Amino acid sequence: MAPSPPTPRTVLGRLSLPERTYVADALRTETVGGVLLLVAAVAALVWANTFGGSYASVSDFHFGPSALGLDLSVAHWAADGLLAVFFFVAGIELKRELVAGELRDPRAAALPVVAALCGMVMPALVYLIVTTTGGGSTSGWAVPTATDIAFALAVLAVLGASLPSALRAFLLTLAVVDDLFAILIIAVFFTADLNFAALGGAFAGLALFWLLLRKEVRGWYVYVPLALVVWGLMYNSGVHATIAGVAMGLMLRCTRREGEEHSPGEHIEHLVRPLSAGVAVPLFALFSAGVTVSGGALGDVFTRPETLGVVLGLVVGKAVGIFGGTWLTARFTKAELNPDLRWPDVFALATLAGIGFTVSLLIGELAFDDDPALTDQVKAAVLVGSLIAALLAGVLLKMRVRTYQALYEYEERDEDMSGVPDVYEQDDPAYHLRMAAIYEEKAAEHRRKARAAGASSDGGDSPA
Template identity: 50%
Template sequence: MITRVRSELTRYLRTETVGGALLLAAAAVALIWVNSPWGASYQTMIDAHLDIPALHLDLTLADWAKDGLLAIFFFVAGLELKREFAVGELRDPRRAALPIIAAVGGVITPAVIALVVGHGVPGMDKGWAIPVATDIAFALAVLAMTGSRIPTSARVFLLSLAVVDDLLAIVLIAVLFTASLSMLWLAAALACCGAWALAQKLRLHTPLFYLPVALVCWYALHEAGIHPTLAGVALGLLTRVRKDPGERIAPATHLEHVVQPISAGFCVPVFALFASGVPLDSAVFGSLFTDRLSLAIILGLLLGKTIGIFGVSWLVITLGWAKRPAGLEYRDMFALSVLGAIGFTVSLLVAELALADVGDDAVDLAKAAVLVTSMAASLIGSALLLRRGRVHQARRDADQLPQGEGSTK
């Protein structure tokens, strides 16, 4: 009985709809908590330290959430992306090129808009990076809940786009917010990646090897001064996705089945709980649509992401440099581009890093702008996806009619 219940719970947590619902619930709890009479206890919780003196790790609970738990989430994303590139729809180079190029457009355009709108505003020398990232978990959850009737290639396009987008954002984090880079620790992290890849080639299966290597890789990147979530993506991309003759399941598929429920059911909701606690007082609301800092973020996310992703996609498809995803029309891609404006996870992280020296008021205003824009993008994207879903369903229904029936009506 216990085994069956646990199996059903695991299967339930694998669905993106449930993961998205948990993420939204955690974000709502954080917002209500921090704006309630018990808001001080929320701040006390996220500032509490969980240190490991032997490893010189002096981190708050909020730091553990964004540096540790998100690495697990990015590991799952890396596994999915590797599978799509190796055996999925993106194995065609011209199809793989589209989300990669679109992600670049979806990073450059918001950055340019944020720089133009926020020029001269304190903190915008690095704050222009706040609207460049798409939240993978949030965007896929919205797609799962409202886009179930559009072709499955939509999920592949959005996943690939968001992973590449976040990889670029992590690179920006490393460049903009790395005070010093330890080449020795970076070499150690690369050695861990090499050991992981070699073990995959030698068909080693024991977790007694892989788990320590993953932990050391994460720690090495942290000590090197690079955002350690990059370890999750790197190891996911180095995992084998094709099964050998006689193997029941490929390693990447097995790991995804094991780790994905942990990521969706615990890691991402806990991060949302720690990152979404923004005081929404009258001062924040009064400045949200008048302050150039918040306007740079709102316009960068909502307009920059949509224009950058869809515009570049349309251009490269028209020029013949890439193929449009199977079954998707330009209107479908526009709806997915709007979902690209959901900049929850990494945008909140960059806001904390970029505006830390400006003051808590600026950080809170930036976070509020990210949350409001992400919610607007979710609602607009959902409405567009539902509309497109009805169109696709009507076509499928028409195709299933017996020949001649449609002509007699």
């Protein structure tokens, strides 16, 4: 008997209930964090353009133990220290996706991986084409390659669009893979001269961290000091310090054992994610997004090759790359698009992924660290490109908002009040019994009201 052909995968199909619950919880925190990120970015711009002297003095204020090579500025602490927390969460997310999420199945992983990869290659190509033809520096090719999930979700929150869970999950998974490639770019292309003694110490610390986890040693007072030592050694090694956060996040166990409601990785992510989204990333934005904005400076964004390359990379490269990668993957793997959605929905999501902020600002600082003036111009280009991408995505999403709201309401409907959306219970016999009881109760209530209305009418016409 010949084996049956594999069932075609559905692009942007409905999630399983556990995955839907995880995505909803993660996005709720990221959305709040994204709103704080927006507030921090606006505050930085206002501060830098009204009290520029104080902004510069605070950002450049140094503190820390110089004997350990950690006498850093406030802005430096934000970029290398606080963002390590952000990348720690990214590491846990990636580990969970690899062992329990969408990326555990190679067939399912192909779509977000190819889409994210194309969504990074195309912006880099756009940047290189613009800077090569315009005679600019090609050093910033990686700036427009990153997507900021928190900023993108904040835009969705501001727009008020009720996206179905499949679209939100695709955006989250895409951003996780995007973060992985961004981490590799930082580690490979933006590593300074290596200090092998410090690097060896960092690897020894990571090995101890892994061993303690395997021995199931518990206690934050063990892991937090060790994490700080590993981070300090990694910083002094010449490798970007945020790599330490990613490495430790990837070491956590994200599979549940019998009797466990949450795996250790999920538990720690639940504890640390609010710190990352609500404190670390907004503070980084506060001390990175403060660029001087004027009419001339904004004009230079569209005339200088480096900045124009960043803007076009975010707005055009991201949209074309992610949409093209998704379409090609669906075409050649015979996957089918969710019948409730259309390819313009995928393009709108791809456009939204052009919002590059946190990692784009970080890479901009690393790529042009020897030219502060150009660094500020590239930061302005990141802000302008992200704003244009947000506006375009907002228009595209608003055109389909009625469809999204209908899908969202269908997914959320829980008429039997069981706490589980009805769409996930339709194959459960107990669900149909509960619904039959609800309908019978409603019908009985309707009959009682009809009899009461009839009795009242008869009573009014009959003699006392």
